Amino acid sequence: MRADGGDPGLALGRMSDGPLNIRAGAAPSPVVDAQPVLRVSGLHVAFNGAAGRVQVVEDVAFAIPAGRTVALVGESGSGKSVTSLAVMGLLPTPAAEVSGRIEFRDGAGNVWDFARLTEAQMRGFRGDRVAMIFQEPMTSLNPVHSVGEQISEALLVHRRMGRKERREAAIRMLAQVGIPEPERRAAAYPHELSGGMRQRVMIGMALVCQPRLLIADEPTTALDVTIQAQILNDLARLQDELGMAMLFVTHDLGVVAEIAHEVVVMYAGQVVESGPAAHILKAPRHPYTRALLHAVPRAGVDRHRPLPAIPGMVPDPRHLPAGCRFHARCQHAMAGRCDAEPPRLESAPDGRTVRCLRWREL
Numbered sequence: 001m002r003a004d005g006g007d008p009g010l011a012l013g014r015m016s017d018g019p020l021n022i023r024a025g026a027a028p029s030p031v032v033d034a035q036p037v038l039r040v041s042g043l044h045v046a047f048n049g050a051a052g053r054v055q056v057v058e059d060v061a062f063a064i065p066a067g068r069t070v071a072l073v074g075e076s077g078s079g080k081s082v083t084s085l086a087v088m089g090l091l092p093t094p095a096a097e098v099s100g101r102i103e104f105r106d107g108a109g110n111v112w113d114f115a116r117l118t119e120a121q122m123r124g125f126r127g128d129r130v131a132m133i134f135q136e137p138m139t140s141l142n143p144v145h146s147v148g149e150q151i152s153e154a155l156l157v158h159r160r161m162g163r164k165e166r167r168e169a170a171i172r173m174l175a176q177v178g179i180p181e182p183e184r185r186a187a188a189y190p191h192e193l194s195g196g197m198r199q200r201v202m203i204g205m206a207l208v209c210q211p212r213l214l215i216a217d218e219p220t221t222a223l224d225v226t227i228q229a230q231i232l233n234d235l236a237r238l239q240d241e242l243g244m245a246m247l248f249v250t251h252d253l254g255v256v257a258e259i260a261h262e263v264v265v266m267y268a269g270q271v272v273e274s275g276p277a278a279h280i281l282k283a284p285r286h287p288y289t290r291a292l293l294h295a296v297p298r299a300g301v302d303r304h305r306p307l308p309a310i311p312g313m314v315p316d317p318r319h320l321p322a323g324c325r326f327h328a329r330c331q332h333a334m335a336g337r338c339d340a341e342p343p344r345l346e347s348a349p350d351g352r353t354v355r356c357l358r359w360r361e362l
């Protein structure tokens with residue numbers, strides 16, 4: 001069953017009814033799991049390399065309750081993948097320096113801080129209670145094993161299931177992710193399947209142990225619009241069935257409108273705005289979020305082309321500007337203020353946060 005939140009501000013559907021398919025105010029069901037499955041706070045990530053130490057994620061925070069989706073949005077290089085990989089404990093060591101809290105609540109109510117677990121402990125979670133879908137299915141699937149074997153591998157590792165049971169579970173999973181003739185397809189190799197099918201296999205691999213938390217990093221970006229829509233629908237349905245918390249990484253605000261309850265907008269490694277998707281998509285407060293929304297291709301017409309660019313470039317994390325990191329690209333920047341004083345992330349009404357010196361006046 002879906003554990004829908006009781007906060008009407010969070011009650012956002014995935015239905016189609018406006019240019020951005022926002023359905024605000026859907027009736028919330030009364031069951032709320034107040035304790036989030038994932039709570040990230042004060043997350044910092046820096047890389048140590050030949051050129052020295054570079055801070056790429058700074059003080060990122062968000063929480064995801066069961067059955068809810070948080071979308072992590074921002075242009076290329078904003079730190080979305082680094083944040084996701086940090087949660088999964090998949091950043092390269094010792095190059096990546098991770099600090100902060102990454103608290104995961106398991107089914108028994110125990111809280112684990114992933115930032116403090118060893119690699120061996122993390123392996124016990126990954127692919128089981130916590131799973132991830134990567135952007136490029138061909139690089140994540142093994143070409144020499146059938147897709148059925150790959151889906152069922154986690155059941156061997158985490159559940160010690162026998163061969164026959166695993167095979168049956170893999171076939172059931174293939175059916176659940178919408179693959180026709182799952183018995184036959186279980187024996188297929190990745191190169192025998194289309195891109196959309198492979199992405200479904202990836203989803204099946206991630207979900208086979210029924211994770212409490214799923215991280216999906218641009219899972220449909222490489223696919224054509226129709227397949228993308230089907231896969232998003234399937235993911236939403238499977239999320240409902242499993243009551244999973246989902247972190248969904250995307251640069252596409254059209255996708256956010258379809259799938260997310262909450263949005264976290266990142267720019268140059270920082271959160272610049274966060275809050276309920278319905279509010280942020282209807283009335284963004286940060287000039288960067290507004291610029292992103294302006295750049296959203298409308299109503300399926302041109303959804304698949306790359307985002308029309310916001311003028312200017314994302315700053316290099318090694319040479320961040322003084323003041324607000326967005327000021328050089330911001331229509332509303334005030335000389336002497338926005339280029340001098342770094343804005344703090346402030347609380348705003350409706351459960352939102354915003355990092356802009358001028359958000360009250362704008």
Ligand SMILES: Nc1ncnc2c1ncn2[C@@H]1O[C@H](COP(=O)(O)OP(=O)(O)OP(=O)(O)O)[C@@H](O)[C@H]1O
Pocket residue numbers: 047049056074075076077078079080081082083092095251317
């Ligand atoms: N292994 C690494 N070593 C050094 N720097 C890295 C590493 N991985 C990522 N970075 C840097 O961290 C910053 C954030 O990268 P990240 O991959 O998180 O961006 P993103 O928001 O996922 O972008 P995209 O939309 O292109 O996937 C970038 O400046 C990137 O160059």
Ligand SMILES: [Mg+2]
Pocket residue numbers: 080081082217
């Ligand atoms: Mg990325």
